[in-house]
Amino acid sequence: MQYIGIIIGSLITAAGFNLFLIPHEILSSGLSGISMIVGMLTPMDTGVANFLLNLPLLILGYFKLGRKFILLTILAVTMISIGLYMIPVVEIAHEMVLSSIFGGAVVGLGIGLIFRCSGSSGGFDVIGMLIARKRDFPIGSMLTVMNGAIILISGFLFNWDAALYTMASIFVTGKVVDAVFTHHVKLTLTIITEKGEEMRQHLLTNVYRGVTVMDGIGGYSNTRRHILMTVISRYELTEVKSLISEIDSAAFVNITETVEVMGFFHKRVA
Template structure:
């Protein structure tokens, strides 16, 4: 299922490049943007540069983010590279501003789907994932900050009109990613259950978040139970709800959005 999400998101990104961004000289973001620049300068296909530039970052991702993540990322990089090579470059819209807006939005949608499928499209996304895991910053904001180098390069090498259109595209891309990929949004769960120990073990074993367990007594029934309190990211909510329903369908769960988290949120990696 996640592999399908990776492939679909990658193909969406490739269509946005070849139909909206590349025909107007809009650089998009990160390694993909650098690949477009090199392709314009050398006439070598964008997909080839996309694969070559991603290779060292894939090694970094394997070392820091794990085997499963890097497998999905490699799948995305290969899919994007093949799709960029196979999909013809067609100017779908004549207006460059509209193309930068819609192209950025479609790329953001595709990358957001890839992130939600536990992968990345490679390049700056890997660096962004590393920073987001340490600091819990919005992914789109991080990518927008790092992609300033692409904007400057497109301005100096081509034209500042292209640079400004690239800026618009990257800004829209970041906003869409933050709407689709909600890893930085935190939720607090208060779970009242008579199977506290079992729920706790499953949460610790499958979600990798810390939990606090409090003994409680029902105000009406006087039955003993446990209150389990934990903080998760929004994209983990479906998995957690499924775990709770499997163990204790009668559990009472209160879910609230968390404004800010202080202290250790991520489990330390040994």
């Protein structure tokens, strides 16, 4: 279901671009916005530009971030690029205000579905995660600055009306993504298993989160156990439960909602 959800979300995202935003020269956020600029100013197709711009980041992310996350992101980027190439650019709404609002909403819906399926649309998401692993810098603030640069470029290359419509579109996209994808909800998982080292390696390889390992003794069986604790986003829960079952289907897992997280949530801390 993850793959189907990402494919559907990617095609919805591409449709939002080609049917609402691109006909009015309204840009999206991130590398998608840069791809749209390239498509508007050069003969290169927007889908091809999107794939080429994301390719080096995806290769780097494959080695630096969770393998499964990057594979799902590669699928999303590929499907968005194919969608941008195959879906014709048609002006559905002639009014720019309507196009910016509905285009932003459609793109937000598509990206939100991708996030709910444990992937991302690539681009600035991957850049933010890579930088966050090296420096303690808020990803949200960094993405805001990057998207602000897209708006400025739009204003200088086209006109400031288009830049303001781009800002409105990005704002609507963000609101819809937040409504579809509750990334701000954090969960704490306490995993009790006899296969602690295998579980630790498996989670660190496939999940972009830290894991703390402790020793324990079963109160009833009096046998040694490993206790692993990690904090994840709610959208990652389905994937993490599947990863746990792959190593130890009999593992005891306690899942609680977390009010607040302090420290290096985006870094792996063993």
